[in-house]
Amino acid sequence: MYIFQNALKNVVRNKGRNILIGIIIFAIITTTVITLGINNTANGIIDDYKTRFGSEVTITPDMQKIMKSGTSLTPRITIEQRKEFSQSKYIKEYKLTANAGISGENIKAVDEATGGGSGTTGMVGDKSEFINPTMQLIGNQFDDFQKGIREITDGKMPENDNECIVSKELAELNNLSVGDVIDVTASLFTDDIDVRNVIYTLTITGIYFDGTEEYGMFANPYLNRRNEVLTTFETITNVVQTDENGITVGSRYFLKDPDMLAAFTTELKAKGLNDIFKVTTDENSYNRVVGPVEGLRSVSITFMIIVLILGSIILILLTSIAIRERKYEIGVLRAMGMKKIKVALGLWVEMLTITAICLVIGIGIGSIIAQPVSNVLLEGQIENAQSDIEGGNVPGFVDMSSIGTSDEPISKLDISLGLHTTLQIIGISLMLATIAGLAAIIKITKYEPIKILMERN
Amino acid sequence: MSVLTLNNVSYKYEGTKKNVLAGISAEFEMGKVYAIVGKSGSGKSTLLSLMAGLDVCVNGEIMYNGKDLKKIDRDIYRAKGIGVIFQAFNLITNATAVENIVLSMNISGVNDKNKKSYAYALLEKVGIDCETAERKVLKLSGGEQQRVGIARALSHNPDIVIADEPTGNLDKDTEADVLGILTSLAHDDGKCVIIVTHSRKVTSIADEIWGINDGKMIPVKQQ
Structure with missing residues (x-):
């Protein structure tokens, strides 16, 4: 001491x-x-x-490989593959989204009078079987609600298959309210251009306020975000057959640890992901x-x-x-x-x-x-x-x-x-x-x- | 009974051939005052440092209560068995007089709750009042520092007190006081007091006198 x-x-x-x-x-x-x-x-x-x-994985075609291969056709990742990819021990979270150009059977699109539809689909739509899409049916994309740009003003979010929500503008144009049923059509087609028009019968569970930009670069009903009918991923994809196109499917995978990228890539290749695709994280950002x-x-x-x-x-x-x-x-x-x-x-x-x-x-x-x-x-x-x-x-x-x-x-x-x-x-x-x-x-x-x-x- | 015994003690400094001390033997008993005299450079201070456990002899043995200093913990011996009054005082200069005494008691493991009171009493015994006791050592005169050195040497109640020219820096009155204290230590308290000195006055109070010459120690006066 x-x-x-x-x-x-x-x-x-x-x-x-x-x-x-x-x-x-x-x-x-x-x-x-x-x-x-x-x-x-x-x-x-x-x-x-x-x-x-580092954890969000992007699967994109490797342009260099495509150019080397000399083919203009990009191999497709099927919906089943995307679902299978999500069943990995390296994944902590995943999100599958779908998007289809649609036209209304019993409803009109906002700005439909201005004419025009989806440019891309419209070109394919030279054949009479194709519909001219004026709206979009979007599956499992509710990010704007989380950001607060969109908000349910009446009813609730879709929870089950064949349920949807529509914008306030679209609802007012067609006098729609919660509980009403709408029919919309999408065109599906094979690589051989065998067209099949599918009608989705959807029950409106909610109406949302839309605070997003109405248009992109062009005033066009197809591009007008007030014409987005939001539903579940399964609602859109359940009717699609393996060899059919016409639905844009997206998938986002979030790794448990960014260091698992290599192992996850190996697993995807083993599950049948074509070598033309590269699996990356957003390193540049x-x-x-x-x-x-x-x-x-x-x-x-x-x-x-x-x-x-x-x-x-x-x-x-x-x-x-x-x-x-x-x-x-x-x-x-x-x-x-x-x-x-x-x-x-x-x-x-x-x-x-x-x-x-x-x-x-x-x-x-x-x-x-x-x-x-x-x-x-x-x-x-x-x-x-x-x-x-x-x-x-x-x-x-x-x-x-x-x-x-x-x-x-x-x-x-x-x-x-x-x-x-x-x-x-x-x-x-x-x-x-x-x-x-x-x-x-x-x-x-x-x-x-x-x-x-x-x-x- | 001998408390400190020198058996054929020899010592030489590193790098030298000549023995400063050559086969010294002597016995020191409790209750007596011993004076060791000799010319400058005769080896008096070297002998003192060996007896103080600050150094070890090259040959022979120094026995403290029958135990060879080479074989016991000399730190403990210095802390408890012996009190040394240095010619140059060797106090902690930036501490006060009383702090020096208390520190010595602490090092020795003195188990007294009132160490400071005891330190004041001890200082008073050697003629240092409370006010002086609170002053830093550097601000004390040579005589006062010597008294503090004496008090420190006694603070842990050692069996042996060794003093190296304890009156060398003192005036006549103080010298007499100090010698009185040392004599009292031996004759009243039964300590063994060994004084290395040139002073005739000091030798006059000694019970036994030993002289050192050419590394040899011879009795000059014995009871």
Whole structure:
């Protein structure tokens, strides 16, 4: 106990020297607080975005392979295959969507008077069997409701097969209300252009307010989003036979872990996915959004390592000088019978006390200035990334094609010191105190009291 | 009964050939004051450091209560068995007088709840009042520092008190006081007091006097 008491008194007795050591430790701790705060916050964001961008799998035809093969026909992924792909241990979530051009049997489309329908289907529709679609039947796409752009104003969402919801505009145009039944027709066809018109008889379970943009580039009933009849995936696909076209089916798979991409790809190939398809995640968007943060993280970690190394060297030197100055005191303590280990322990406690004081001040000040420092550094990283885009001299770092998309780079990190970061800082501080203590212990083991006292006397 | 025994003790410094001490033998008993005299460089302080357990002899043995100092924990011996009054005081200079005494008691493992009170009493016994006791050692005069050194040597109630020129820095009055304390320690408290000195006054209070010359120790005055 007296070791601790004496050490605490020594901290005060040797004020000048300890303030100097304290300044070095404070600088190291403050830098560590800032850099670790930035690093750990960046890590959290990077992990989050990695999961977000890295987990959604896209299956698209590999254009290079198609061009090499010389065929103009892209192999098809059947609905059954898409369902089978979703039954994988690597998948945490999946979403199958379907879309068909339709025309109303007993309803009219909004803007139908303006004429025109689906351009693509219309061209195929030179044959009389094809309908001219003026509306779209969409299966399992309710994202706009989650975003709040669309909202059910009457009734409820479709839950069972052959149920649907329609926009308020479409309902008002046709005097439709919840419970009414509508008939819409879609054209299905084989590769040999054998056309089969299918009538969907759908019960309206709800009417929605539509806050989306009404048109795309052209005013056309088929493209008018008020003409979207929303239903379940099964409602659309149940009537489709394996060899039939006319329904656009989409699938989104979300991996449990982005690192499972290779294994999932192998599994898809084994389940019959044609080699012409490539299985990818959205790496480019990830790089564009997270790139500056990754740069910031690298800068902060590099800076921290440099400060830790330089700081430790300075601290060891300072401690060695301090121990040399206190050689006489150590000699007296040893002559009085204090064991080397206790002398060393006392010096270590002194260092721990100084470190603890610096830790409290360092965490306080570090956490205050971490945010502005992070902002300045991140701004620099974004500017660097931007100039790289403009110069085009870092291919692959930022995808040119993604410019103008909604995935803007992260422009601000909200730095916070969580428990984990605080523990890391305490660990580093303990390490610093121990390094300095070790320097003292190594010196002390070489001291013999008789030599010290004889030198002094 | 002998508390400290020197058996054929020899010592030489590293890198030298000549023995500073060559086959010294002597016995020191409780309740007596011993004076060791000799010219400068005769090996008096070397002998003191060996008896204080600060160094070990090259040949021979120094026995404390029948145990060879080479074979026992000399840190414990220094902390509990012996009190040393150094010529150069060797106090913790940036601590107060009383802190020096309390620290010595702590190192020795003295189990007294009122160490500070005991330290004040001890300092008062050697002529240091409470106000002076609270001053840092660096701000004390040579005589006061010597008194603090004496108090520290006695703080853990050792069997043996060794003093290296304890009156070398003191005026006549203080010298008399210090010698009185040392004599009282031996004759009243039954300690073994060994004083290395040049002073005739010191030798005059000694029960036995040993002289060192050419590394040999010979009795000058024995009871």
